[in-house]
Amino acid sequence: MKPIEIAFTLNGKPRSAEVRPRVLLSDFLRHQMGLPGTHVGCEHGVCGSCTILLDGRSARSCLTFAVQIDGSEVETVESLGTASALHPIQKAFQEEHGLQCGFCTPGMLMVARELLEHHDTPSEEEVREAIAGNLCRCTGYQNIVAAILSAAAKLRAEKETTV
Amino acid sequence: MKPAPFDYTRAASVEAAIALLASAGGEARVLAGGQSLVPMMNLRIAQPRHLVDVNRIPGHDYVRREGDELVIGFLARHEHIRSSPLVLEACPLMAAAYDFVAHGPVRNRGTLCGNLCHADPASEMPAVMLATHAEMEVQGPAGSRRVPAGEFFVGLFETALRSDELLVSVRIPVAPKRQGWGFHEVSTRKGDFAFVCVAALLQVESDRVVAASISAAGIGARAVRLLGLEQSLAGQPPNEATFRQAAEDASATVPFHDDALVPGEYRRELLSVLARRALLDAAARALSSDL
Numbered sequence: 001m002k003p004i005e006i007a008f009t010l011n012g013k014p015r016s017a018e019v020r021p022r023v024l025l026s027d028f029l030r031h032q033m034g035l036p037g038t039h040v041g042c043e044h045g046v047c048g049s050c051t052i053l054l055d056g057r058s059a060r061s062c063l064t065f066a067v068q069i070d071g072s073e074v075e076t077v078e079s080l081g082t083a084s085a086l087h088p089i090q091k092a093f094q095e096e097h098g099l100q101c102g103f104c105t106p107g108m109l110m111v112a113r114e115l116l117e118h119h120d121t122p123s124e125e126e127v128r129e130a131i132a133g134n135l136c137r138c139t140g141y142q143n144i145v146a147a148i149l150s151a152a153a154k155l156r157a158e159k160e161t162t163v
Numbered sequence: 164m165k166p167a168p169f170d171y172t173r174a175a176s177v178e179a180a181i182a183l184l185a186s187a188g189g190e191a192r193v194l195a196g197g198q199s200l201v202p203m204m205n206l207r208i209a210q211p212r213h214l215v216d217v218n219r220i221p222g223h224d225y226v227r228r229e230g231d232e233l234v235i236g237f238l239a240r241h242e243h244i245r246s247s248p249l250v251l252e253a254c255p256l257m258a259a260a261y262d263f264v265a266h267g268p269v270r271n272r273g274t275l276c277g278n279l280c281h282a283d284p285a286s287e288m289p290a291v292m293l294a295t296h297a298e299m300e301v302q303g304p305a306g307s308r309r310v311p312a313g314e315f316f317v318g319l320f321e322t323a324l325r326s327d328e329l330l331v332s333v334r335i336p337v338a339p340k341r342q343g344w345g346f347h348e349v350s351t352r353k354g355d356f357a358f359v360c361v362a363a364l365l366q367v368e369s370d371r372v373v374a375a376s377i378s379a380a381g382i383g384a385r386a387v388r389l390l391g392l393e394q395s396l397a398g399q400p401p402n403e404a405t406f407r408q409a410a411e412d413a414s415a416t417v418p419f420h421d422d423a424l425v426p427g428e429y430r431r432e433l434l435s436v437l438a439r440r441a442l443l444d445a446a447a448r449a450l451s452s453d454l
Contacts, residue, residue, distance in 0.1 A: 001168045021168075024205070045198060054271075054272075057242075060269065062201075063201040063202060063269075068216065133265070133267055
């Protein structure tokens with residue numbers, strides 16, 4: 001139960017830390033790494049608020065122990081944009097009212113990012129499937145779906161202008 | 164809630180993992196995808212003293228064909244298996260059942276073998292293993308053994324796996340060419356555990372059922388083969404009337420789990436309806452592959 005040393009990449013930067021085995025990745029990110037964007041809702045894998053990307057794939061940070069990320073790459077919602085320079089997905093959520101209380105938003109943004117990295121023209125059904133493991137207790141799903149579809153269009157436009 | 168303290172070791176090989184399990188005298192648990200174990204630890208339903216992390220053992224995330232078997236290693240994650248063209252071809256029943264398993268982030272991490280070892284009574288994959296006559300390749304300090312799915316699932320969250328053994332792979336007989344399949348489920352929301360799910364495999368010749376393998380989960384403490392239903396279909400014409408009657412008869416004799424959310428009588432009704440639908444799909448597919 002002694003602390004274990006881990007080295008990993010967090011939002012593109014190499015980091016290292018000492019962590020006890022029982023510490024969940026969600027708590028580690030919030031309390032040891034000072035990144036409170038990852039929200040802790042149910043803490044048993046049901047709500048999806050704590051979703052991060054682990055080696056490029058979405059994962060529940062509340063179902064991952066921090067010791068497990070040794071050698072891995074972790075991306076949190078803080079890897080997207082800043083308040084003054086929103087990521088296109090965040091911009092779309094703002095424009096389409098894709099958030100109400102905002103609690104589920106970090107998880108929604110991260111699964112949206114995973115989806116849009118693999119499909120640049122997702123159907124509404126694919127968007128709904130992608131967010132199926134994320135609960136919005138404001139029940140604002142319509143606008144979340146609209147936001148992700150709008151984000152897909154933004155990202156496509158962005159890609160076209162850079163080519 | 165937070166998990167109780169535990170010791171953590173990252174195993175470098177299967178042998179090392181088994182040695183760690185053996186030395187812990189039943190106090191250790193294997194950590195693979197963690198999608199069932201960690202919620203139980205967070206809720207303190209499970210408080211293992213030691214976790215043996217097998218995630219970094221190289222070479223066990225495969226999905227491959229070996230002769231007439233589809234073989235899936237213990238680190239193959241649900242999402243990988245679900246999207247494998249080989250699985251679609253060699254075990255289309257499994258590919259169909261995966262549409263009902265959890266959600267993207269859980270499937271990205273969770274493993275098939277971990278899911279089977281957890282043996283949730285309402286999980287889809289144990290039913291698929293029973294219907295396909297899969298075998299579990301289990302390794303312990305004394306070597307490895309093969310356990311048929313019918314002997315692997317023992318009870319509620321209970322398998323034939325000993326505390327010093329690791330489920331290293333699942334071996335599923337490749338589906339014969341003219342076998343039809345059907346899978347139906349009802350749950351609260353898509354991705355949730357099943358109230359009831361039914362997996363059916365049928366072979367049809369000259370308008371008669373010549374082979375049937377049918378299983379269900381969600382009805383009791385563990386997934387079960389519906390042997391009575393299989394026997395009653397032998398030699399029968401594969402039509403709606405046959406399936407309706409056989410499914411009604413079979414569900415009348417099965418004991419059902421009863422809880423506040425899903426009454427036993429509702430599960431009985433679901434079994435009857437879902438078995439009929441799964442059999443109709445299986446028969447249609449068996450006949451269309453006949454052409």
